[in-house]
Amino acid sequence: MFMATPAVPADIDTDAMSGQRPLMDHATIMICKTLLVEAGKDLANDYNTTVPGYQAAATQDPALRWDVYVNHYKDLARAQKDPKFVYDVDGFDFTRINNQTAVPTGATPKGILYPRAGVLRGCVTHNALIWIEPKDSDWSNIQQMTGDDSWNPTNMRDNHLNSKFYDWQVTMPSDPTILVRDIKLAKHLLGGAAQVGLGFSPVSALTGLGEALLVSPNGGYPGRDSAEGFFQIPLIMNGGERQSVRERIVGTVDSGYPIPIMTNTFVTKINFRPDRKSGKPGAKGVSYPKR
């Protein structure tokens, strides 16, 4: 999603905008006039995108799927050694891993599938809802690479993830009662627990497992980044519905910040111009095809 102040259609231009903001929650609060430009639609009432259990269906939903193909190597021959490399064969996708045959003569190389979601809310609309906080070393690496100390792990975890900025991102554990409804899964997990030395009492195995699965892997407690064990998987949902940045956008509008939202608007160019004051080039607007 791109942010800009509203102006004429087809070429949005702004001097008030200080560049593309990496975190939309900052932008919505800090910029008085914000236009949110989104290539896809708003699929608010599409069950594929709201029901967590339909995640696999969401990844295949033509209303939002963007099949992007990437190459991991400049050398195409090397890239094609990957059995997941996709070819077009008479309009159908072919991969060695799925088709279990040699690549047919005349197949057109496409690349490695990199699924994206072109929709208001982006890829969190089709992802597996799993919300795991990064390790401290991830933040420290960014801190070192950028030379910006505000990326330090404590600041990022305590001030960004866990309090002011992401307080809107509700997470919930998957329903532990699944253990009594899916005995195969329960046995599988109990076997795993025994393997890592969590010997639940045979008389209260399911309760013990259920309690263990309520332990969150997030939160930054000492030793968290290397701790082994059984943890719940925190999911970005609320009351059984997928909930993420789209709901944040709608909530922001509902709470009195009327952000205009342009959906179905595919930005083709980010326009740079020297800043009036500093003279340094900066992103000053975007272009998109007229609809």
Ligand SMILES: Cc1cc2nc3c(=O)[nH]c(=O)nc-3n(C[C@H](O)[C@H](O)[C@H](O)COP(=O)(O)OP(=O)(O)OC[C@H]3O[C@@H](n4cnc5c(N)ncnc54)[C@H](O)[C@@H]3O)c2cc1C
């Ligand atoms: C199948 C699958 C499962 C996943 N599961 C998980 C998981 O469980 N947990 C996890 O943490 N991560 C998961 N991921 C990864 C994660 O969802 C993505 O990395 C993340 O959502 C990317 O966020 P983003 O904001 O960087 O980009 P995106 O979510 O891709 O957002 C980009 C937005 O910009 C819009 N856009 C793009 N180009 C233009 C343009 N030219 N003009 C206008 N708008 C444009 C798009 O429509 C989209 O709304 C999964 C990914 C996939 C594919």
